[in-house]
Amino acid sequence: MLGAVETRSVSPVFVGRAGELTALTEALSRATAGEPQALLVGGEAGVGKTRLIEEFLDEACDRGAVVALGGCVELGADGLPFAPFATALRSLHRRLPDELTAAADGQEGELARLLPELGDPGSHEPSDEDATARLFELTVRLLERLAADRTIVLVLEDLHWADTSTRHLLTYLLRTLRRGRIVVVASYRADDIHRRHPLRPLLAELDRLRSIRRIELSRFTRTEVHRQLTGILAAEPAPALVEEVFERSDGNAFFVEELVVSHEAGCAPGQLSDSLRDLLLVRVEALTEDAQRVARIVAEGGSTVEHGLLAAVARLTEDELIEALRACVGANILLAVPDGDGYRFRHSLVREAVSDDLLPGERSRLNRRYAEALEADPSLVRPDERATRLATYWYHAHDPAKALPAVLRASVATRKRYAYAEQLRLLERALELWDEAPADIRSALRPMDYAEAYPPCGCDPETTPLxxxxxxxxxxxxxxxxxxxxxxxxxxxxxxxxxxxxxxxxxxxxxxxxxxxxxxxxxxxxxxxxEEIARAQELVKGLPPSAVHATVLVGAAGWGMLRNPGPEALAAAERAVAYARHVKAESIELNARLTHGTIMVAAGDVEAGLAEMHEVRERKTALGQFNEVSRAHTNISSSLESLGRSREAVEIADAGIRLARSYGLVDSVGWIEGNRAESLFSLGRWDEAREAAEQLLRSATSTKPRASASLRLAQLAAARGELDDARRHLADARAVYGNRDPIPQYTLPMAQVAISVAAAEGRLADVRAQLADAQKGGFPPGTPRYGWPLVLTAAAAEADSRGLPAADEGRADALALIRRCVRDLAAPAPVWAAHSLQVSQELARAEGSESATRWAEVVAAYEPLDRPAHLARARHRHADALLVEGGHREEATALLREAHATALRLGDRPLREDVELLAARARLSLAPEKQLPAPAEPGDDGFGLTPREQDVLRLVAAGRTNRQIAEELFISPKTASVHVSNILAKLGVSGRGEAAALAHRLHLLDTAL
Structure with a gap:
């Protein structure tokens, strides 16, 4: 209606910002080529962020891009979630209705929580922890599909006002956007980002993403202010005016405009207050009384006010309202909202100044009138905004009787949109209003209308007050x-x-x-x-069965499943199933059955336990409870891995990941991906395991899946001999899992990695200390998959260090500790029986009594299993034993060639080096086409050590210092030091401990093989 109204004082010339505009247009070009782009535009209020973005959008439209613009609103702090995304998606829906509908195919219900035009959001799980992440994932995939064949520019303005849910969604978008012709531009007011502002940690996090570019706008120089004034005045400004405006505005583009208005209105310098508020109000105070009144009403209504709502609150005749609006738009104070029927301030600084100028009573009265108008005619605002805005208006009207029910209704609306952060803010507001609201208002509220978190407890929800x-x-x-x-x-x-x-x-x-x-x-x-679970169990003891009772028992069973899946946990799970059945709480029953099945597998009732978990998965699928379906995939894949059935575990995990991704269950993907990476590692698919873990590290939205990824990477790095990486990833995992809640599935693998690193560095005392700490926690049912690798690593470390004086001290106690661990560990599957055989042979090697025949049994035990790394190590040890016993060179050669091929394929550097060095010392060829060379000459170690260096190495292995070596060999300490340095270099180790460990492991101090 007012689109043709002439406005004044907006700079008609785009001044400066050439470099910033170039950065934006270059990003547009890269996005058009298929590389998604993200840019953050910051600067103080009035510095020209919006004008820069407008120029960029003009260029984008000229290039055929589809532009979607959304702005954060101050109302968002009161619970209007996802405001800029909803506005931008609504714009895309208008521009590309068929394409957006096709891109949302099958997920309209979930995406309708952001864009109601897609349909009915449907029901929701009251405690669905993956709901928000699912919505985020679906939103990103929607944008990627829309941007597959066209360039889309998504602009989100005023991030400093963003609600928590918007900040989280933006972070997720920028972290996971990987494909599509899309540019994301977000702006924020830098001078508002104080030390405690919630946007500050977000900006710090985004700064760490190399895919995001920050553009910070500075103020104009004197030359640029001169150009801006020339454009506004359409004439060369007087030098005195340029100097005065530049000094007063300090180069702020918006203040330059306001100062020009003041100058054009004839205000003398002395008549203009130096305060920002007075400067911004100069233009408003020049309006008619009706126009000023309309400006004040719009300022208190939010960032944008619909025409109908404004008319109802202003209570002017239609002609009076139009004239007042015409004056506001003509003075460039208000703008008609494009693609809508409403008005907003051209600049937020002016709106803030007008709002701050209101008297307290005036502000309350205006909010009451807004609330009354909206209650009288709810169609005045969009349905998805209605509850939140009504709650905001009543709250600021200071009417607890009206505000409490309105705030509670708004909290329900935000909960249904999975905007839990905004729901929390609204609930905190309700708690604040509770005592102020009249008793009769409170007694009329019902929990069935406003509270879902607390399960039914036998009370009548229709008569019991909230x-x-x-x-x-x-x-x-x-x-x-x-x-x-x-x-x-x-x-x-x-x-x-x-x-x-x-x-x-x-x-x-x-x-x-x-x-x-x-x-x-x-x-x-x-x-x-x-302690808390035990307290809850005491409280429900003796009470009639209820959903709460079942929930408590499920919690107890789940606790036992993770920490001690023995008879007590199994009994708790059985009781939880029975209680849930009795009170007809099917969802709780299915959760209990899933836990029950997992514990059954750990307790040895394998097939029955797996069958129960599969039944739960099928029923949850039929009910459409896909979050719990994903949990079933997680538990089944984990149980299969615990049985050594790693190929089946990967298949189940793959199916679960596909399902979780199709429904946007981001956290569920993380848990299943962690299990999949573990099984891939077991199968010897190490490169795939690394890729899966690294992807999980990048995409996981919660800490424990990320820590799981770090643990998998630590295991892989330790196995490949990448010790620095192993330590770093292990530290990351320990930072999350810690020691306050020692869950065996985390603590035992972390201990195994720590032992592996310590053994590789010759720190045998640390190996023994780590094993002793791990043994204190025991090896409960379900933990052989973690316990056997741990004990095997410790036993191999003892065997490799046999003969070292420092290792001999305390060896008997160390071997006795390993044997106690073996007695505590069950071997419920062939793979763990093979581990048991290997441990027994490593113990024999540590005592000097190993046998080639027994190593052959270990090899035979691993051959039918999918454990190539363990089979290769067993073959290497078997070959070593054969060569030590004498003869069998052809058999040893065949074993070493197979082990070497596996080591190369896996990237297992320690095993490859061990095999190559053993083959070199024994003069065995690892190349099939070559003839076997003659046996090694006495004293030839394969490292090129001189006889003197071999003598020095024997003394190093015996724990002698350089001075003691010099005295024993009748050489100077300096010469001894040179020999030690040469030995370390030839052996490729970093310290004396590693050199000693390697010398004994490879028989470098023995006679030739």
Whole structure:
């Protein structure tokens, strides 16, 4: 209606910013070539961010790109989630309706939480921890599909106002966007980003992504201000005016415009206040009374106000309203919103100044009128914004009776959009309003309408009033689902304090809060959570069966499944299944059955346990509970790996990953990918395992899957002899898993990596200390997959160091400790029986009593299994034993060639070097086409050590210092030092300990083979 109104004082000439505009257009060119681009544009308020982006968008449109623009609004802080993304997607839906519908095919319900035009969002799981991540993943894939055949420019303005959910979605988009012709540009007001601003950590995180470019706009120089004034005035400005404007504006482009308005209005310098607010209000105060009134109303209504809503609040006649709006638009204070029926301030600084100029009572009155108008006619705003805006208006109207129900309705709306961070903020506002609202208002509220977190406890949800504790439960879950676990723990502690009073004696509700606290304590690394679970079990003891009782038992069974999957955990899982069945809580029952099946496998009832897990997976699939279907894939693949059935585990994992990705279950993908990487490592598909772990490290949205990736990378690096990488990845894993909640599936593999690194560096004391610490925790059922590799690594370290004086001290105790570990470990599958045989032979080697015949048995045990790395090591040891015993050179050669081929394929450097050095010393060829050379000459070690260096190496291995070596060999300490340095270089080791360990492992101090 007002699109043709002439506006004044916007700079008609684009000044400066040539380098910044070039950066944007170059990004557009790269995106058009198929390489996604992301840029952050920052600068203080009024410096020209919007104008730069407008110039860029003009260029993008000229090149045929599709532009989608969305802006963050201040209302977002009160719970309007995903505002810029929703606006941008709505723009794409208008421009590309058929293409967007096709790209969303099959996921319209989920994506409708962002873009309601796609249909009905449908139901949701009240405690679905993957819901937000799923929505994020689907959004990114939607954009990638849309940008497959066309260039899309997605602009998100004013990130400094972004709600938490928007910040999280943007972070996810920028981290995972890998394909498509798309440019993402986000702007923010740099001067608003104070030390505690929530955008600051996001910017720091994005700075670490090399794929993102930051553009910071500086203020104009005097020359640029001169050019801007020339454009505005359409004439050469007087030098005095240029100097005055430049000094007063300090080069801020927007302030230059405002100062020109002041000058054109005839204001003398002395009449213009130096305060920013007064400067910005000069233009408003020049309007008519009605126009000023409309400006004040729009300023309090939010970033954008619809025409109908404005008319209802302003209470002017239609002609009066149009004239007032015409004046505001003509003075360049308000703009008509493109693609909509509303108005916004041209610059947010002016809106803030007008809003700040309102009296407190005036602000409350305007918010009340907005709320009353919206209640009278809800169609005045978009349906997806209605609840949140009404809650905001009533809250700022300072009317608790109206605000409390409105805020609670808004919290439900944000929960259904998986915007849990905004739900939490609204619930905290409801808790603030609770005591201020009249009792009759509170008593009319029902938990069935506003709270889903707390399970039914036998009370009638239609007659029982909503209570403060219900809101605390809902807030605790919202905090946990939004990643604010510390806040969730604080809310839970507050609830438990209330439940400890006589007025709030509710054991079921207390048990629920204790179970939540157990989960949070474990997630935060504050403990294992057992004390809290035990407290919850005591509270429900003797009470009639309920969903809460079943939930507590599932928590106890899950605790046991991870830490001690023995008879007590199995009994707890069976009780949980029975209780859930009794109260007809099928979802809880299926979760309990999945845990029950996992524990059954660990306890030895393999086929029955696997069958139960598969049944749960099929039923969850039929119910459409795909988050739990993914958990079933996680548990089944893990159980198969524990049985040595790694190929089946990879197949199940692959199917689970495909399903999880199709439904955007990002965290579930992470858990399954971690299991898949472990099975790939077992199968000797090490390059694939590394790729899977590195991808998981990049894409995982929570800490434990990322730590799982670090652990897999640490294992792989240790196996390949990449010790620095192994230490680094191990430190990353330990930083997450820690020591407060020692779960064997994490602690035992971490100990194995630490032992492997220590053994490679000749630190036998550390090997023994690590094993002793690991043995204290024991090896409960289900842990052979972690315990046997750990014990095998320690036994091999003892065998490799046989003959070292430093190793001989305490060896008997060390071997006795290994044997105690062996007695504690079961061998429930052929692969662990093979490990048991290998450990026994490593112990024999450590005592000097190994046998080629027994090593042949180890080789035979591994040959039918998918464990190429272990088979290759067994073949190497078998060949070594044959050569030591004498003869059998052809058989030893065949074994070494097979081991060498495996080492090359795996990238197992330590094994490759061991095989090559053994073959060199024995004069055996690893090339099949070559003839076997003659046996090695006495004293030829394959390293080129001189006889004197061999003498020095014997003394190094005996633990002698350089001075002691010099005295014994009648040479100077300096000469001894030179010999030691030469030995280290020839052996390719970094220290005396490694040299001694290598010498004994390769029989360099023995007679020739």
């Amino acid at each position: 209570r403060y504790l219900d809101l605390l439960a809902e807030a605790a879950v919202a905090a946990r689902l939004s990643g604010e676990r510390e806040r969730a723990l604080k809310i839970g502690k507050m609830a438990l304090r209330l439940l400890g009073s006589e007025e709030e004696n509710d054991p079921l509700r207390a048990a629920w809060f204790w179970t939540e606290k157990a989960r949070l304590q474990s997630n935060l690394g504050r403990g294992d959570g057992w």
